[in-house]
Amino acid sequence: MTLLQRMIDGRQAAPLTRLAQSLRGYRGTALAILLVIWLVLPLAPDESGLQFGFVYRFFFTAFLLASGAFFWLLRQDRIAQPRSVGGVLRSIVAVYLVTVGALVAFGVSYPQFALPPASPEEAAARETSDRGRTLFQRDDVGCFRCHVIAGRGGTRGPDLTRVAQRAGDRVPGLSAEHYLRQKIAEGANHQFTVPEYVPMMPAFGQSLSGEQIEDLVAFLLSPR
Numbered sequence: 285m286t287l288l289q290r291m292i293d294g295r296q297a298a299p300l301t302r303l304a305q306s307l308r309g310y311r312g313t314a315l316a317i318l319l320v321i322w323l324v325l326p327l328a329p330d331e332s333g334l335q336f337g338f339v340y341r342f343f344f345t346a347f348l349l350a351s352g353a354f355f356w357l358l359r360q361d362r363i364a365q366p367r368s369v370g371g372v373l374r375s376i377v378a379v380y381l382v383t384v385g386a387l388v389a390f391g392v393s394y395p396q397f398a399l400p401p402a403s404p405e406e407a408a409a410r411e412t413s414d415r416g417r418t419l420f421q422r423d424d425v426g427c428f429r430c431h432v433i434a435g436r437g438g439t440r441g442p443d444l445t446r447v448a449q450r451a452g453d454r455v456p457g458l459s460a461e462h463y464l465r466q467k468i469a470e471g472a473n474h475q476f477t478v479p480e481y482v483p484m485m486p487a488f489g490q491s492l493s494g495e496q497i498e499d500l501v502a503f504l505l506s507p508r
């Protein structure tokens with residue numbers, strides 16, 4: 285009788301109860317790993333290039349639960365074993381495809397590491413936008429005090445995470461790049477102000493150099 289059948293017809297104690305029982309010995313470890321997943325991983329600094337988003341943390345959690353299930357399986361004394369050589373080979377291939385396949389598919393769909401730049405131009409572009417990010421977060425420049433990017437920042441101004449997608453539609457005839465350059469230089473004095481916000485954005489044309497404004501534009505236009 286397969287394990288699945290045994291679970292279905294319920295002749296054994298309820299599988300969940302048994303799972304909980306067999307996990308007891310691992311509970312402390314599992315809890316520690318959960319704490320690391322949910323409290324420590326998110327602290328990875330952006331500069332490290334590591335991105336442990338929610339998807340990853342859920343995945344790690346699922347992985348942990350699956351390992352728990354694996355230990356539980358090991359303790360079952362009557363796991364049906366394939367009898368023929370072909371059966372053994374088929375089960376090895378199946379396990380390999382399911383585990384490695386799932387991991388590879390997941391890793392490809394949700395890259396955890398920022399990919400290295402493909403070309404010198406790309407490397408230069410990334411450097412520019414990195415300088416822009418630093419400026420954006422600098423205390424004396426202060427964009428982040430009024431603007432959120434990727435979940436962090438103040439809310440007196442609009443969230444700029446996806447400003448690249450709307451910047452080209454703000455002023456007819458102005459490209460996204462052009463608009464952002466002007467907007468940063470002129471602040472609330474610009475011909476366009478986002479409705480529903482108190483127009484209080486300082487004009488940065490005086491305090492920042494043209495190059496710094498370009499860096500900020502590149503940062504705001506860079507994909508997130």
Ligand code: HEC
Nearest residue numbers: 426427430440441442467471472477478481482483484485
């Ligand atoms: C004192 C608060 C404040 C600071 C500091 C500030 N902004 Fe703003 N910003 C606003 C407000 C409020 C708006 C919306 C009203 C408007 O359009 O002027 C805005 C609008 C914008 C827009 C237009 C967004 C859109 O959807 O079209 C951009 C781009 C922008 N800010 C970039 C920046 C950058 C870059 C910095 C730092 C160099 C910065 N802001 C600093 C308050 C601020």
